[in-house]
Amino acid sequence: MFRLKLKPLFAAVLIALAATSNVSAQDDLMNKVKANQSANSKDHFTFTDVINLENTSVKDQGSSGTCWSYSGNSFIESEMIRMGKKPVELAQIFTARNAYVEKGKMYVKMHGAVTLGEGGAFHDVMNMYKKYGTVPRSAYTGLQEGQTRNNFSEMSKMSESVLASVIKNDKLSENWIKAYTSVIDTYLGEAPTEFMYEGKKYTPKTFADQVVGVKAEDYVEISSLKEYPYYTKFTLLVPDNWSFDQVYNVKMDELVETVDNALKNGYTVAWAGDVSEKGFSWKNGVAFVPEIDFAQMTTDQKAEMFNGPKAEKKVTEDERQKAFDNYETTDDHGMHITGVAKDQNGKEYYIVKNSWGLSNDYKGYMYMTKEFMKYKATGIMLHKNAVPKAIAKKLAI
Structure with a gap:
């Protein structure tokens, strides 16, 4: 049973205000994409791994807008593996809890003129890691007694x-x-200030330094918008960038070049973008950019969208910019790119780990085309050494 540590009258007012339960934005998003599916899709695809980097188990973020924390912490766990360390299941809600505190401070400083919600960005994961450290999930789940999600x-x-x-x-x-x-x-629940892990006492900061070993300053965020000068930094103007962090700007095709270079060299990539498109099917585990606009498809074409590989539209930088400007591309989800696979026709897809549990055809993973990745990405995060040398030089990384 929950007990508010607030004055009784104030608490009563708040409880009354909260009585009308709101559906989380993440639930809304999942409901939208549930309709995007074809029957027996898996029977029509044959995926073969090209690169499959090691990562930790698929998680379920439940009814919370914490995809950014789940995917961001999954990314850190894979970085531990890449560094030769034993991976730890990190407490995603420890990151989220600290970000919500900081977001509240910013909200008040800005007199309410910033977004206040459950969403966030990958830099929030690294910013909270740097400021607060991190803890294993065994030390902090964010769940009250009786809760499982x-x-x-x-x-x-x-x-x-x-x-x-x-x-x-x-x-x-x-x-x-x-x-x-x-x-x-x-x-x-209150965040732990000290805890035991494998027989040793840690604080969140000492655990980050001594066990995890990731250095927040080694990671960069990259996006691509034609309206800003390439190879400079700009403030990504999306609602969840409440801290007004800046990202590096590259050409659209260089997003693909960067992700490919990272994966080939053993680095995974955190991907943020829009998954509310008709070409994204969570159930079928496939995301692509249809050659024909959905509104122009026949009923049969719509029903068979994910029944095997389909031709794709070739997206231009102008189309990417336009989609961002008119809200077709929004920052509604974060996932973790862990590899590359080929379909039966030899076309390459990214292997993407989600945080919606094991409920789809590929037990929590998806296959995303490179066209979809670059068209619908709002940004990526990766280790600075994973950026191609020529691009890193242009960015002065």
Whole structure:
């Protein structure tokens, strides 16, 4: 049973405000993509691994908008493997919890003029890792007694109510951060300051330094938008970039070149982008860019979209920019690219690890075409040494 560490009257008001449960944005997204499927799709594809880098088990983020933390921490776990370390199942909700605290601070500083929600970006994972450290999931799950899956709907409503009250004040009290944090900790539990792991005591910072060993400054985010000068940095203007972090800008085809170079050299890649497209099927585990616009397809063509390899549209930089400008491409999901596979026709796809459990045809993994990856990516994160040397030189990395 939840107990709010707030004054009774204030708590009662918040509970009333939160009584109408909201459906998480991630649930909405999953409901949208569930319709994108074909019958017996798996019978019509034959995928053969070309590169399949080691990674940890598929997780389920539940009813929470924490894909960015799940995929970002999965990426760190693979980095541990690449570095020759024993991978640790990291606490995704420890990262998310700390990001929500920092996001609340930014929300108040900006008088409510930034997005407040469950979403985030890959730089949030690295920023929180650098500031707070990390912990194994065995030390912090974010689940209350009796819970088996994340469900952030009520918590999000409650925390939003607190901050809405805070920014209406002419002068901030000294207790607002404590009140806001107490809501988060009531639902997720207080973050550990010390814990035992394999017989040794750690703090989150010492665990990050001594066990995980990843250095946040070694990782870069890259995107591609024609409106900004190439090979410079720009602020990615998407709602979940609440910290206004900047990304490197490369040409669209250089996104593919960068991901390919990383995978060939043993580095996995964190991918953020839009999965609400008709060419994305979670159930069938395939994502591509149809040659024919969905609205122009016949009923039979729509029903057979994922029944075997299909011809793809060749996307231009102008089309990518336009899709971003008119909200066709949004930052609605984050996943982890772990390899390359070929279909029966020899076409290459990226092997992508998701955080929606094992409920699809490929037990939590997907096959994404390179055309889809570069068209619908809002950004990628990878180790700076994984960037092709020629591109790294242009970026002055």
